Amino acid sequence: MIDLSKITTQGKAMYLAYDHGIEHGPVDLTGKSLNPDYILDLAVKGGYNAVVLQKGVAEKYYPAYRKKIALILKLNGKTRLVGGEPISRQICSVEEAIQLGAQAVGYTVYVGSQYEAEMFREFGKIEEEAHRAGLPVIGWMYPRGRAIKDDDSPEITAYAARVGLELGADIVKIKYCGSQESFKKAVEAAGKTKVVLSGGPKTKPEEFLKIVKNVMAAGAIGVAVGRNVWQSKEPLKITQQIKDIIFS
Ligand code: FBP
Numbered sequence: 701m702i703d704l705s706k707i708t709t710q711g712k713a714m715y716l717a718y719d720h721g722i723e724h725g726p727v728d729l730t731g732k733s734l735n736p737d738y739i740l741d742l743a744v745k746g747g748y749n750a751v752v753l754q755k756g757v758a759e760k761y762y763p764a765y766r767k768k769i770a771l772i773l774k775l776n777g778k779t780r781l782v783g784g785e786p787i788s789r790q791i792c793s794v795e796e797a798i799q800l801g802a803q804a805v806g807y808t809v810y811v812g813s814q815y816e817a818e819m820f821r822e823f824g825k826i827e828e829e830a831h832r833a834g835l836p837v838i839g840w841m842y843p844r845g846r847a848i849k850d851d852d853s854p855e856i857t858a859y860a861a862r863v864g865l866e867l868g869a870d871i872v873k874i875k876y877c878g879s880q881e882s883f884k885k886a887v888e889a890a891g892k893t894k895v896v897l898s899g900g901p902k903t904k905p906e907e908f909l910k911i912v913k914n915v916m917a918a919g920a921i922g923v924a925v926g927r928n929v930w931q932s933k934e935p936l937k938i939t940q941q942i943k944d945i946i947f948s
Contacts, residue, residue: 702834702835702836702837703834704836704870704871704894706770706803706804707750707770707772707803709749709947710947711921712921712946713750713871713894713921713922713923713946714746714747714748714923714925714939714942714946715751715752715772715922715923715925716739716750716751716752716924717898717924717925717926718736718752718753718757718926718930719753719754719774722754722777722778723777723778723779724780725779731931733930736753736757736760736761737761738930740764740765742929742930742935742939743765743769744765744769746929746943747943748939749922750769750771750772750803751765751769751770751771752774752806752926753771753772753774754791754792755773755791755792755796755797755800758773758800758802759800762800763801770803770804771801771802772803772804772805773792773797773800773802773805773806774792774807774808775791775794775797776790776792776807776819776822785845785846786810786813786815786844786845787813787815787819788808788819790807790822793829794829794833795829797835798835802835803835804830804835804836804837804870805826805830805837806837806838806839806840806873807822807838807839807840809839809840809863809867810843811842811844811848811856811859811860811863812845812848812856813844813847814845814847816845823837823867823868823869824868837868837869837870837871838869838924839867839869839871839872841860842860842898843857843860854877854878854885854886856877857875857877857882857883858877858882858886861874861887861889861893862889862890862891864893865889865893869893870893870894871893871894871895871896871921872893872895873895873896873898873924874886874896875898875900876897876911876914880914880915880917880918881918883914883915883920887918887919887920894920895915895919895921896920896923897911897912897915897922897923897924897925898924899924899926899927899928899929900927900928901927902931902932903928905928905932905941908938909938912945912946913945916946922946923942923946925942929942
């Protein structure tokens, strides 16, 4: 089993996701969040277990924070500008991630895409290299593409979580599928692979906190959240509220 202790606290996890610059564009990086230093500082002050970055931001900004917070390096990525079936290819190697200071690596798989097989193959290679170096692998397991009618249905979410286990992910990051009961089925489907919630678009704080409560009660180990924190008017306040739920 891969050691998760560098990116967890007593088995629980709170990650600050900040790969939106490539996935969504600067439109999502409202206010101060356009500045990576602001996010890294927030991650440190908020007591997150790790911050999620793409390689360019990691290379230019992470060195000053290396001793203060762990890094999860996202190895693939794509913009929202390309139409058609989704595919996200590897743009950073495991070796480069390690040199940049990563304690874990992440990779998005669009489960159900026409190009699923290519992402499976890349994920497999990454998993092999990362595990050889002792690094955990986190799978962003997102059902997507023409074949997926309802990407947040309980069945499809559990299927995506299970695919993460089958592919060798140590942690899967999945979206909320509507209730504590349905999320529990996804957690069960993931077996010994741990599950974290993928935050989703900014919503009311009380709604988001309810979701966090539900997923923790369902057996998740924590959250990897972006917009619901750094698009908030009070990012440190909601961070503390999330932390209270996860680590209580
Ligand atoms: P949020 O908490 O802001 O939803 O971030 C989670 C995340 O997975 C990011 O890591 C990623 O950039 C984004 O969501 C991708 O979202 P989508 O593919 O649904 O547009």
